[in-house]
Amino acid sequence: MEDKLSISVNIAERRFPLKIERSEEEKIRQAAKIINEKVLQYKQRFGKDDFDSLAMTSLQYVVEMLILKDHQDLSPFVEKIEDLNDQLETFFDKKKVKE
Numbered sequence: 841m842e843d844k845l846s847i848s849v850n851i852a853e854r855r856f857p858l859k860i861e862r863s864e865e866e867k868i869r870q871a872a873k874i875i876n877e878k879v880l881q882y883k884q885r886f887g888k889d890d891f892d893s894l895a896m897t898s899l900q901y902v903v904e905m906l907i908l909k910d911h912q913d914l915s916p917f918v919e920k921i922e923d924l925n926d927q928l929e930t931f932f933d934k935k936k937v938k939e
Contacts, residue, residue, distance in 0.1 A: 843862045844861065844862070845861070845862045847865060849868060849872040850872065852875075852894050853890065854890075878900065879897050882896050
């Protein structure tokens with residue numbers, strides 16, 4: 841059974857009908873609220889129109905997303921752990937030979 845829900849969200853005074861998973865509703869509504877708050881801040885601070893405010897809001901959140909994505913990159917740690925593991929194996933192999 842499909843658990844889809846039809847909702848409508850307003851962003852920058854425009855209505856967007858969406859068909860979503862029920863489990864996503866809260867996050868989508870929360871996201872729309874956060875976007876609207878940020879758009880309003882840009883409009884009040886810089887007197888920009890909705891499009892400019894949405895563009896600046898998008899830029900801000902994508903930059904934040906990219907920063908978070910960089911912080912989630914574990915490959916340098918994995919490489920370091922693999923290197924340390926290799927060093928330990930070499931150490932223990934040499935120790936076995938001496939015994």
